[in-house]
Amino acid sequence: MKEHKINKTYQEINEKIRSGEVVVVTAEEMIDIVKDEGPVEAARRVDVVTTGTFAPMCSSGAFINFGHSVPGIKASEVWLNNVPAYGGVAAVDCYLGATQPCEDDPLNKVYPGEFNYGGGHVIQDLLAGKKIHLKATAYGTTCYPNRMIEKKVTLETLPSATLCNPRNGYQNYNCAINLNKKTVYTYMGALKPRAGNANYCSAGQLSPLFNDPYYKTIGLGTRIFLGGGTGYVTWHGTQHKPSADRTEKGVPVTPAGTLFVMGDLKQMRPEWLVGVSIQGYGCSLAVGLGVPIPILNEEMAQYTAVSDEDIFTQIIDYGHDYGNGISKTYGQVSYAELKSGSIKLNGEDVPTVPLSSMVKAREIADILKKQISEGTFLLGEPQFTLPV
Template identity: 55%
Template sequence: MKTISEINKKIKQGKVVVVNAEEIIDIVEQKGSKKAAEEIDVVTTATFAPMCSSGAFLNLKQPKPKIKIQKVWLNDIELYAGLAAADLYLGASQLPEGDPLNKIYPGEFRYGGGHLIEDLVTGKEITLRATGYGTDCYPRRELNQKVKLKDFNDAILVNPRNCYQNYNAAVNLSSKTIYTYMGVLKPNLGNIAYCSAGQLSPLLNDPFCRTIGIGTRIFLAGGIGYVFGAGTQSNANVKRKKEVPVSPSLTLRVNGDLKQMNKKWLRGASFVGYGATLIVGIGIPIPILDEKMIKCTAIKDKDIYTQVVDYSRDYPYGEEKSLAEVHPVKSAKGGIRRGGLFNRVNYKQLKNDSVVIADKKVPAVSLSSYYKAKEIANILKNWIEEKKFFLTEAVEKI
């Protein structure tokens, strides 16, 4: 048994032992969980994937005379201005005015809120256009100027839902190509798209959020961020296989100072026929409090299953369900066996190029970058080893 303050003391003394969530697998296998739990103090987890439910609060330095902003556009992208005079919210999926959208189907969505966030973090010059109706205290009615991130008093990345604990694997059972937030899905089960860092993914390494809670300090896009609650749509009440959810389940609400962040870990992204979004890099340390905790972090891709969902009909019409549960067939013994030709798939199979579903070899496509997630887990590991990052005790469970 170890406490978080004991681990922090070890960080301060330079004695802490940190490994990433991939390295821990072999360590536990070789040493056994009991010995490994005594030796290892922290396991770092991470993910780098498109996270549409992201955005930033910006507070503009007031011009002279001042303005109470009613409508505002940055690079033709409208921000929400229904707060105090100079507070604005920029959504990652917002598209510029005049974008052809899906008029010429499938649309390209080359620039959106996510790209604007990336441009801000990069320090690029942005064109700002704002209008106000004029008040006694805020007389200005119009503002046109070039701005950079430094022209905002504050910029806070505020993401209502990130870091999904597991996610659907998407397929297309129809006879035409479809363009979705899970990428281009080829007809007749032509491919299967997945989006999870699997064994590296934060919430899959702490399946019941024993250590991750409100106030947990995290790596957020190259800066320091905090978990400030369960994310929207977070759902703990899901089917599990060996404690691990087999469908989208818990999510996190995170925030952090955008000015500390790095463009490498905040990337604007375009999905053909769907829209624009932001790819976010998140790293979360898991304190190894005891043997039970280390067992959770030793989870392997082959033990993480996910449901396969049809995005041509079931998902768009709100009848999202695991295909394994809707195609019952008779088993050899005469009883009804759920699953039929469809089955759940695990991340080892998905990462291995293709999976077999419905008796067909289906090529797998990933949206989440395992390679970059590992890079984040290693950066966080270095931060802890170099005494730049200390762990926090959650102030409340999520």
């Protein structure tokens, strides 16, 4: 007997959420459901699949309005806890980048090039309710004559603060090794010489864009879990580069799609936006991000059943090739292998090190599952989906 195709709409799924009849599972749970029941029956039974990831996402930051002074000021240079923010936005607006280091970081005074405090840490401190020292200078105009202000601010006293991350949630990323004779320090962490370790950064089968590899449900207006609050996909992220090199299941094997995301910083929490310092590289921000995937049909059910055994990435030498623009791979490896704790490279066992937290990724997927099941989180239908 031929199976009937499934076709659902966002409106139908949202009505199920409102009525408490929605069926929600995490991406890891969906793997066995599709394996046992097939994609058509899985699509008939399941309405939403939740995903999650938590890892350093350097292209992150916040637009902050710090309020007018008397007399007014048109700030041209701004510092928050002595971390420079970009002031060329408007009178009392600035953009604080997660990777911007503090100008008087004590670690940098002892070890030049090393930083333990930056924009990501300021964002986390704001979320933790701490007082932040703000300084702004200006050249002075008739309508904005003030040339300098200093004050203490908190997240509560700021008129507005918007998390605005131009590139998050990378769809796959490299497995990094170092074939040099000396340890190198990169945004992928410290890499020991002669392939002494292999670092990777993805939640694999829980990662959002692995569960919708062709972005059929993700685009402008997609509602997401962001930093412990609610956010939105507002565009394709910078460096969005859909890959033609994919597995049979559509999963790219190289860095591919990215998300531009935004949300109200005042809704977020410090445990989901964590300032980090990466040795020899600098400062960043670990971001908690989760995307609910509506199961509109059996095709989406099949995509969300992707497992770590199905997801592969390329091995890249960061000791020489990457920094010099050399496009060379040293093989492919699955996320099942990466998560096992070691991979084989030239017949040798190489220990693997994750920069992404699977514990946090699972927690995000579970939080989204609970919110949707309880009717407090509706799906956002995209006005258009990301370019493929």
